[in-house]
Amino acid sequence: MSVIAFAKNWNGKFKNSTYELVSYTKKIADQLNTKLIVVSIGEVNNEDLKSLGKYGAERLISVNDPQMNILTSRVYSQVISEIAEKEGANIIVLSDNNSGKAIAPRISVKMKAGMVAAVQELPVSLDPFIVKKRVFSGKAFAHVQIDSPVKVLTIAKNCFGVLENQVDCLIEEFEPEVSKDLYKIQVLEEEEQKNKVILSDADIVVSAGRGMRSPDNWGVVEELAEVLGAGTACSRPVSDEGWRGHEEHVGQTGKVIAPNLYFAAGISGAIQHVAGISRSKCIVAINIDPEAPIFGVADYGIIGDVMEVLPKLTEAIRNSKS
Amino acid sequence: MNFEFTEEQLMIRDAARDFAQRELLPGVIERDDKAEYPTEQVKRLAELGFLGMLVGLEYDGGGMDTISYVLAMEEISKVDSSVSVIMSVNNSLVCWGIEKYGTEEQKQKFLKPMARGEKIGAFLLSEPEAGSDATSQRTTAVDMGDHYLVNGTKNWITNGKSASTYIVMAQTHPELKHKGINALLVDAKSEGVSVGPHENKMGMRASDTCSVMFNNVKVPKENRLGEEGFGFKLAMQSLEGGRIGIASQALGIASGAYELALKYAQERKAFGKEIIHHQAIAFKLADMAVEIEAARFFCLKAAWLKDQGQAYGHASAMAKLYAAETAMKVTTEAVQIHGGYGYVKEYHVERLMRDAKLTQIYEGTSEIQKIVISRGLIS
Amino acid sequence: MKILVCISNVPDTTTKVKFKENNTLFDDSGVQWIINPWDELALTRALELKEDAGNSIDEVSVIHVGGAQTDATLRKALAIGADKAIRIDACAADAYYVAGQIAAYLKENPFDIVFSGIESSDYNGSSVGAMIAEFMDYPGISSVTNVDLSNSEVVLYRAIPGGKQKIKVEIPFVAVVQKGITNEPRIPAMRGIMMARKKPLEVKPAVEMDVLTKSVKFELPEAKGACKMIDAENVEQLVDLLKNEAKVL
Numbered sequence: 001m002s003v004i005a006f007a008k009n010w011n012g013k014f015k016n017s018t019y020e021l022v023s024y025t026k027k028i029a030d031q032l033n034t035k036l037i038v039v040s041i042g043e044v045n046n047e048d049l050k051s052l053g054k055y056g057a058e059r060l061i062s063v064n065d066p067q068m069n070i071l072t073s074r075v076y077s078q079v080i081s082e083i084a085e086k087e088g089a090n091i092i093v094l095s096d097n098n099s100g101k102a103i104a105p106r107i108s109v110k111m112k113a114g115m116v117a118a119v120q121e122l123p124v125s126l127d128p129f130i131v132k133k134r135v136f137s138g139k140a141f142a143h144v145q146i147d148s149p150v151k152v153l154t155i156a157k158n159c160f161g162v163l164e165n166q167v168d169c170l171i172e173e174f175e176p177e178v179s180k181d182l183y184k185i186q187v188l189e190e191e192e193q194k195n196k197v198i199l200s201d202a203d204i205v206v207s208a209g210r211g212m213r214s215p216d217n218w219g220v221v222e223e224l225a226e227v228l229g230a231g232t233a234c235s236r237p238v239s240d241e242g243w244r245g246h247e248e249h250v251g252q253t254g255k256v257i258a259p260n261l262y263f264a265a266g267i268s269g270a271i272q273h274v275a276g277i278s279r280s281k282c283i284v285a286i287n288i289d290p291e292a293p294i295f296g297v298a299d300y301g302i303i304g305d306v307m308e309v310l311p312k313l314t315e316a317i318r319n320s321k322s
Numbered sequence: 323m324n325f326e327f328t329e330e331q332l333m334i335r336d337a338a339r340d341f342a343q344r345e346l347l348p349g350v351i352e353r354d355d356k357a358e359y360p361t362e363q364v365k366r367l368a369e370l371g372f373l374g375m376l377v378g379l380e381y382d383g384g385g386m387d388t389i390s391y392v393l394a395m396e397e398i399s400k401v402d403s404s405v406s407v408i409m410s411v412n413n414s415l416v417c418w419g420i421e422k423y424g425t426e427e428q429k430q431k432f433l434k435p436m437a438r439g440e441k442i443g444a445f446l447l448s449e450p451e452a453g454s455d456a457t458s459q460r461t462t463a464v465d466m467g468d469h470y471l472v473n474g475t476k477n478w479i480t481n482g483k484s485a486s487t488y489i490v491m492a493q494t495h496p497e498l499k500h501k502g503i504n505a506l507l508v509d510a511k512s513e514g515v516s517v518g519p520h521e522n523k524m525g526m527r528a529s530d531t532c533s534v535m536f537n538n539v540k541v542p543k544e545n546r547l548g549e550e551g552f553g554f555k556l557a558m559q560s561l562e563g564g565r566i567g568i569a570s571q572a573l574g575i576a577s578g579a580y581e582l583a584l585k586y587a588q589e590r591k592a593f594g595k596e597i598i599h600h601q602a603i604a605f606k607l608a609d610m611a612v613e614i615e616a617a618r619f620f621c622l623k624a625a626w627l628k629d630q631g632q633a634y635g636h637a638s639a640m641a642k643l644y645a646a647e648t649a650m651k652v653t654t655e656a657v658q659i660h661g662g663y664g665y666v667k668e669y670h671v672e673r674l675m676r677d678a679k680l681t682q683i684y685e686g687t688s689e690i691q692k693i694v695i696s697r698g699l700i701s
Numbered sequence: 702m703k704i705l706v707c708i709s710n711v712p713d714t715t716t717k718v719k720f721k722e723n724n725t726l727f728d729d730s731g732v733q734w735i736i737n738p739w740d741e742l743a744l745t746r747a748l749e750l751k752e753d754a755g756n757s758i759d760e761v762s763v764i765h766v767g768g769a770q771t772d773a774t775l776r777k778a779l780a781i782g783a784d785k786a787i788r789i790d791a792c793a794a795d796a797y798y799v800a801g802q803i804a805a806y807l808k809e810n811p812f813d814i815v816f817s818g819i820e821s822s823d824y825n826g827s828s829v830g831a832m833i834a835e836f837m838d839y840p841g842i843s844s845v846t847n848v849d850l851s852n853s854e855v856v857l858y859r860a861i862p863g864g865k866q867k868i869k870v871e872i873p874f875v876a877v878v879q880k881g882i883t884n885e886p887r888i889p890a891m892r893g894i895m896m897a898r899k900k901p902l903e904v905k906p907a908v909e910m911d912v913l914t915k916s917v918k919f920e921l922p923e924a925k926g927a928c929k930m931i932d933a934e935n936v937e938q939l940v941d942l943l944k945n946e947a948k949v950l
Binding site for chain 3: 340369383385
Binding site for chain 1: 712714715716717718720738739795796797800819820822823824825826827828829830831832834835836840841842843844846856860861862863864865866867868869870871874877880881885911912913914915916917918919920921922925926928929930931932933936937939940941942943944947949950
């Protein structure tokens with residue numbers, strides 16, 4: 001018996017979400033009185049691998065193969081399943097991000113393992129194995145029981161937090177045999193938005209809605225985001241109007257995010273929008289309409305014109321920093 | 323007795339709702355404010371098939387029943403009656419008459435493009451001095467052998483400017499009074515046709531309403547709808563169906579205003595609680611809900627009779643009267659529930675209240691409906 | 702080429718979620734059912750691809766696992782323009798079961814491209830598409846934002862954190878699509894609604910397949926405390942509260 005965490009890297013580096021994943025999985029391993037095995041695929045230097053020891057990674061299996069630097073879900077799922085078989089793992093945990101969403105279902109099928117995506121907290125019960133997940137896009141939670149011997153979870157961001165638990169990290173190299181046939185996808189081009197905070201990673205998000213009145217007014221949103229080091233987001237009408245790109249749309253049919261701090265500027269707070277942000281730790285609403293439903297879900301509220309309030313807020317934060 | 327809609331009827335209702343919410347709601351305030359004709363929206367209305375939904379499939383229509391039409395009219399009118407009136411006139415007043423009484427040539431030439439929504443039609447009955455009393459037509463169509471020569475002025479014409487085809491009521495035999503009236507299909511581009519300026523209306527400001535003048539307009543004989551002297555009957559029959567459209571429009575205006583008021587009453591707080599928890603507001607909403615439901619039943623009953631091939635003139639007059647009165651009452655209360663916010667354009671209800679007024683006036687005033695209804699009572 | 706779009710039937714996104722039987726079952730009384738929004742976008746895109754004559758796509762079908770009460774949703778897909786609908790007659794018990802059923806159909810009735818929405822707005826499993834890919838041993842591409850078939854090869858665009866990728870893939874494959882794949886879902890036209898009546902809606906029996914997970918209980922999120930209002934003239938107070946009370950700055 002053992003518990004596996006898949007530590008994804010981004011160009012050889014881990015992120016905070018990886019540390020949270022390792023912390024979470026270590027906790028489950030402790031609860032089950034079993035061992036945690038962390039799996040890393042692609043080239044990562046030893047120092048970075050070792051850093052996972054800080055969060056309880058006592059054993060790390062590294063597939064240090066440059067050919068695997070680019071994520072291919074078929075290859076990754078095969079490698080992880082192979083290790084899981086070999087190690088007799090019964091719980092496999094991944095982060096609930098794009099790669100986790102692509103790999104976990106494949107592991108589920110390969111190992112005939114029941115899978116639950118976007119788990120919110122530590123298991124509610126270990127026997128039977130029950131986890132809590134977000135359903136109806138955040139409007140409710142379900143307790144899902146997994147009945148198969150092997151279980152696959154992806155965990156939502158900020159579901160547990162990062163917990164330090166220094167252990168010595170023993171690194172083992174592993175060379176799986178992977179058929180060339182599995183590399184059927186060829187990346188032709190890649191485009192990265194430089195110097196932009198990635199929305200799903202952002203700890204602070206400044207989001208704006210139709211209350212901005214015009215796409216030309218977004219300067220004040222971007223300035224506030226800049227002084228906070230925050231990501232920018234928007235409501236559905238704004239992305240539908242083409243004022244901002246779809247990648248910024250937060251809500252039930254857009255991205256579901258869980259930052260520490262979420263600013264909703266000129267967003268009325270339709271139920272679909274709230275579904276996408278309700279897991280934020282702290283919500284600040286700025287709206288001219290005192291009756292806007294967003295105030296019903298916010299922790300702090302300011303009634304006022306976003307075009308006046310945002311620049312003042314930017315200024316106040318700048319001053320508080322200096 | 324069965325109160326269930328079919329899957330298709332519900333699908334049409336949902337399609338109309340999606341269209342209204344997605345494509346009519348953005349910009350409806352601005353179009354009303356500027357009295358701007360909804361060109362793009364009418365194009366979409368045509369693409370989706372609403373403009374000819376009642377016309378049979380063989381003439382490129384949607385082949386839908388009248389129940390579906392009521393449901394679609396209600397959903398579209400919840401948001402934008404300036405658009406739904408275009409749909410109502412095209413379907414009930416123009417296409418219906420041609421499909422029912424037109425010759426095969428007339429159907430091929432005039433009905434098909436209108437059923438597809440590529441062209442739209444207008445129904446020209448009212449005159450400066452012949453509104454409710456439609457028998458006193460002064461527009462003349464003199465029989466010149468192979469054609470009619472039309473002279474006169476028509477008033478309050480919905481789609482007056484945007485229509486390509488007119489159905490014009492004109493007097494050919496004044497001595498026969500209303501039995502001398504003919505209904506003529508007139509190409510709006512005919513020589514001698516001129517269109518007056520857009521009326522600056524109180525409500526339904528985005529629909530184009532204007533007068534149309536005829537000065538020695540030649541109309542070929544083959545463009546006459548029905549027999550010689552059938553015009554008045556055709557007009558009255560068309561209006562019977564038209565009333566289902568306008569009743570559904572009034573129903574939509576009422577239910578649109580009610581939905582906004584209900585939502586507002588659950589969000590707005592006064593004296594420490596949402597205003598819906600104050601009886602004064604709760605009872606208003608209860609009254610509104612009851613009257614809207616009753617109006618809906620009237621509309622659906624008239625539509626059902628029409629679909630069953632039974633007489634529906636009496637039922638459609640009742641529906642039109644009741645729904646229009648309900649629309650006026652409900653929209654007024656919706657403004658009241660919104661308080662000061664209700665009086666500004668941003669909250670929609672003031673527009674719905676202005677739009678509601680017209681439903682008591684056009685296609686037969688409420689008073690005319692009472693004449694129709696009361697005449698039907700006399701045995 | 703043939704495209705198969707996987708459809709799930711979900712409560713309208715404005716639904717107020719309630720549960721019954723001691724919070725063990727979703728209370729579907731008065732619920733309006735719709736095509737899962739992402740699936741509807743996928744279907745719209747598939748139809749756009751078909752309408753573009755250069756792409757030589759001869760069929761766009763939809764598949765769904767559910768009971769007879771979900772036929773209305775499938776007929777809407779037909780009204781929007783799908784050529785054929787297939788319903789696997791079974792309760793959509795969990796993602797593994799649903800993916801297994803669809804894969805079993807695919808093995809008998811091959812398609813070149815399978816579209817699936819990135820998640821369903823009810824159980825938010827976000828796994829059916831990738832599971833189908835695994836059952837079929839197909840490549841699966843996630844977070845797809847555009848599909849281009851205009852050249853001899855299949856080019857997909859997918860969102861990656863902070864950017865996008867242009868990739869080449871060979872058929873058959875599964876594309877898990879997200880928002881941006883097309884602008885807006887289609888509204889069915891009258892003609893489409895009429896024609897839907899004549900299009901095939903095939904009902905297939907389910908194959909033997911395990912169910913690995915089950916929802917045993919539901920709960921609603923805790924109500925949030927009252928919103929603390931701050932004067933617009935006093936944004937410094939907000940900064941102070943965020944720093945010292947909420948401790949998020």
